[in-house]
Amino acid sequence: MSDTQNTTDEIMINENIKAKQVRLIDADNENRGIVSIKEALALAEEEGLDLIEISPQATPPVCKILDYGKFRYEQQKKKNEAKKNQKVVEIKELKLRPVIETHDYEVKMKQAKKFLEQGNKVKFTMRFKGRELSANDMGKQIMSQIVEDLDTCAKVDSEMKLEGRQMMMILSPLK
Numbered sequence: 086m087s088d089t090q091n092t093t094d095e096i097m098i099n100e101n102i103k104a105k106q107v108r109l110i111d112a113d114n115e116n117r118g119i120v121s122i123k124e125a126l127a128l129a130e131e132e133g134l135d136l137i138e139i140s141p142q143a144t145p146p147v148c149k150i151l152d153y154g155k156f157r158y159e160q161q162k163k164k165n166e167a168k169k170n171q172k173v174v175e176i177k178e179l180k181l182r183p184v185i186e187t188h189d190y191e192v193k194m195k196q197a198k199k200f201l202e203q204g205n206k207v208k209f210t211m212r213f214k215g216r217e218l219s220a221n222d223m224g225k226q227i228m229s230q231i232v233e234d235l236d237t238c239a240k241v242d243s244e245m246k247l248e249g250r251q252m253m254m255i256l257s258p259l260k
Contacts, residue, residue: 098153099129106119107138109128112150177208179209179210183221183224185227190227201235206255207256207257210251212251240259243255
């Protein structure tokens with residue numbers, strides 16, 4: 086049995102529990118009803134376990150008689166399981182030029198489709214050099230063509246916008 090301690094998650098145990106009365110769940114997972122904190126601590130001491138505040142926002146707070154180390158281990162296991170099931174959406178970037186050849190364009194579209202099928206977002210960046218910036222309608226045409234070609238597997242997240250010498254657009258996969 087551990088002494089009074091307070092974790093970074095603010096889980097109150099044993100004497101740190103401030104409530105006068107608690108709803109107690111014993112070591113066998115049976116509801117003991119509302120008891121005084123002294124009685125709950127005595128029962129936990131008798132079992133050789135800790136009194137852990139499970140639901141502090143309830144009135145009265147719900148406390149459970151458990152082994153604190155085992156409780157922390159289970160919490161960590163749940164957290165790791167949740168993290169494992171998360172899918173991190175990445176933004177993959179494809180860089181283009183306004184004078185792109187058809188084969189190069191097709192390769193970029195194949196890459197974009199692959200990224201979108203994997204569930205990632207795709208950021209298209211069109212770079213303009215020199216005087217190409219004055220004829221940025223070529224870039225707009227290519228960006229529009231991209232949206233048209235990928236409309237079956239992607240939707241536009243952020244419309245194309247010109248920032249300095251770059252035109253950018255972000256597409257995300259359809260659900």
